[in-house]
Amino acid sequence: MTSTTRLTVAQALVRFLSAQYTERDGVRQRLIGATWGIFGHGNVAGIGQALVEYTDVMPYHQGRNEQAMVHAAVGYARQSNRLSTHAVTTSIGPGATNLVTGAALATINHLPVLLLPGDVFATRPADPVLQQLEVPYAGDVSVNDCLRPVSKYFDRITRPEALIPSALNAMRVLTDPVETGAVTLALPQDVQVEAYDWPDDLFAERTWVVRRPGADPTELAEAVRVIRAARRPLVIAGGGVHHSRAEEALAEFAEATRIPVASTQAGKGSLRFDHPQDVGGIGHTGTATADELARTADLVIGVGTRHTDFTTASGTLFTGEGVRFLNLNIAPFDGHKLAGMPLIADARSGLEELTQALEIHDHRVADSYVTEYTEDKDRWEHRVDACYEADEPDVRPTQPQVLGALDAIVDESDVIINAAGSLPGDLHKLWRARSRDQYHLEYGYSCMGYEIPAAIGVKMAAPDRPVWALVGDGTYLMMPTEIVTAVQEGVAIKVLLVQNHGYASIGGLSQETGAERFGTAYRFRAADGTFTGAPLPVDLAANAASLGMRVLRAKTVGDLREALAEARAADTPTCVYVETETADTVSGPPPAHAWWDVPVAETATRPSAVKARELYERHVSTRRRHL
Numbered sequence: 001m002t003s004t005t006r007l008t009v010a011q012a013l014v015r016f017l018s019a020q021y022t023e024r025d026g027v028r029q030r031l032i033g034a035t036w037g038i039f040g041h042g043n044v045a046g047i048g049q050a051l052v053e054y055t056d057v058m059p060y061h062q063g064r065n066e067q068a069m070v071h072a073a074v075g076y077a078r079q080s081n082r083l084s085t086h087a088v089t090t091s092i093g094p095g096a097t098n099l100v101t102g103a104a105l106a107t108i109n110h111l112p113v114l115l116l117p118g119d120v121f122a123t124r125p126a127d128p129v130l131q132q133l134e135v136p137y138a139g140d141v142s143v144n145d146c147l148r149p150v151s152k153y154f155d156r157i158t159r160p161e162a163l164i165p166s167a168l169n170a171m172r173v174l175t176d177p178v179e180t181g182a183v184t185l186a187l188p189q190d191v192q193v194e195a196y197d198w199p200d201d202l203f204a205e206r207t208w209v210v211r212r213p214g215a216d217p218t219e220l221a222e223a224v225r226v227i228r229a230a231r232r233p234l235v236i237a238g239g240g241v242h243h244s245r246a247e248e249a250l251a252e253f254a255e256a257t258r259i260p261v262a263s264t265q266a267g268k269g270s271l272r273f274d275h276p277q278d279v280g281g282i283g284h285t286g287t288a289t290a291d292e293l294a295r296t297a298d299l300v301i302g303v304g305t306r307h308t309d310f311t312t313a314s315g316t317l318f319t320g321e322g323v324r325f326l327n328l329n330i331a332p333f334d335g336h337k338l339a340g341m342p343l344i345a346d347a348r349s350g351l352e353e354l355t356q357a358l359e360i361h362d363h364r365v366a367d368s369y370v371t372e373y374t375e376d377k378d379r380w381e382h383r384v385d386a387c388y389e390a391d392e393p394d395v396r397p398t399q400p401q402v403l404g405a406l407d408a409i410v411d412e413s414d415v416i417i418n419a420a421g422s423l424p425g426d427l428h429k430l431w432r433a434r435s436r437d438q439y440h441l442e443y444g445y446s447c448m449g450y451e452i453p454a455a456i457g458v459k460m461a462a463p464d465r466p467v468w469a470l471v472g473d474g475t476y477l478m479m480p481t482e483i484v485t486a487v488q489e490g491v492a493i494k495v496l497l498v499q500n501h502g503y504a505s506i507g508g509l510s511q512e513t514g515a516e517r518f519g520t521a522y523r524f525r526a527a528d529g530t531f532t533g534a535p536l537p538v539d540l541a542a543n544a545a546s547l548g549m550r551v552l553r554a555k556t557v558g559d560l561r562e563a564l565a566e567a568r569a570a571d572t573p574t575c576v577y578v579e580t581e582t583a584d585t586v587s588g589p590p591p592a593h594a595w596w597d598v599p600v601a602e603t604a605t606r607p608s609a610v611k612a613r614e615l616y617e618r619h620v621s622t623r624r625r626h627l
Helices: 009-018 044-053 066-079 099-108 143-150 160-174 217-229 239-243 247-257 288-296 347-360 367-388 399-409 423-430 451-461 473-478 482-489 504-512 540-546 557-569 607-620
Strands: 004-008 020-024 027-030 032-037 060-062 085-090 113-119 153-156 182-188 195-199 206-209 233-237 261-263 278-281 299-303 324-329 341-344 415-418 439-441 467-472 494-499 550-554 574-579
Touching (some): 009 032, 009 182, 009 195, 066 085, 099 113, 160 182, 239 347, 278 288, 278 423, 415 451, 423 467, 494 557, 540 550, 550 557
Parallel strands (some): 020 206, 085 113, 261 278, 324 341, 550 574
Antiparallel strands (some): 004 195
């Protein structure tokens, strides 16, 4: 007879989660390393009580914003190579719906996170209850259903015994390298506290093997054939290279074939910046070197990339005669994009198989091609130097000079985190990634507010490394609350806060598309009703200090260099605050070398919009559908 233990649903779930492990390449680790939570009437007596019951096996972290807790869990998961993550519990109502943005970010970026929102009563003793959404045509809908489209797996546990198959399915999806993303188990508050006799086998340690599938022989042979036939091949390294820990395999492939390697935002750092085959970022925010190679490539080898519009310049970048695509991807959905030849495999396994097969033929690209991209890369590096240089140490820095000052003090151990604003474009073009995981850009969802909580998650996963959250004032104002969490937990993140008085990135885009920077500046209203008056007297440094963070103010380039060095050495949460010169007054980073499709008004009376539409139509005419 099977032995059982009587526990509540919440207690059983916490015990079950504490016994789940992943294994890849012989390395085993906890799948759910900790649980984040903000408590309300929908989870305090259930999951909250269970976490108290099992503090010895399930660490708990207190958050301030539900979305931010998801970001912290996602940062932890990415730094852990998707082999370990955190759970997040909330009450029903606003706490649950606040999860949606974080869930979308996790799913779009293929990063695992377990969401445990409370739910309304399954037994419906009173109807409606506090925070219940009443839907006249359906009695089984709650606000948690808005998590369905942004979750890779969703279930509502309305009976205790239903937890068993649901929890197992949740672990299956979290550990699936193709399907992973946000997983949601909605937990009605009455079911959470209901007792049940659970089979003890449910709580036995269980190891989920994260697989590395190899390539189909037919697809591999075809891939080798098209690579050997190409004269100007180009590799695009995406986030899948990092998720697979395929960086060494990519380096070996590039060194053996001498094929240049460009990178997406998620893939940057797949090769060190000074690797001979690394040619920098690709696409709208890419380098001139990589984008010119893309325009003349006859074969584009995508490795672990989704081929988003920023990478393809909205379908205008790859214009070479007869260009073809070879997509090495673990997900068949991505492997078939751009009418490409699929090579469905784990990135590391596939690259190793390609390298071995090509070495048999001693295949390498022509010396002239290597000379071409090497010389072009050298010219680009001089442009980076010029952007970083600041001859006058007593002047206010530009944003590229801020990055240059940071570049001068970091080494391969530092992790740089960013997600939104004007910084992603500057970083993709200019940053010199020194290690496989130094460059942490969330650009699948490009979510303002991600950086600070994600930095906490990364620091928890890598406590011995300096972790920097790079944020502009717009992003900071979205979600500074987790500074309190960093202070409370003693997580010594570094926040580099850049004040440029508004949405710099969208301001520039607004100007380009004929919207005249409308509504993008943080300024007082002028007499004509527009926000073009004096900058707002907002002191974000004082705000960070009020939340418990140590703050270093830098007014000049010289101040900035000293403050960054001091912050890097700090063992407490530290913020460096700097106000930058804008592109209106000084030269900024190199302009975009590839287009991005943001539709412009087809008819307008204002000259700026008319001119923007003319330019837009010229770009649209170059779009190409790859069939």
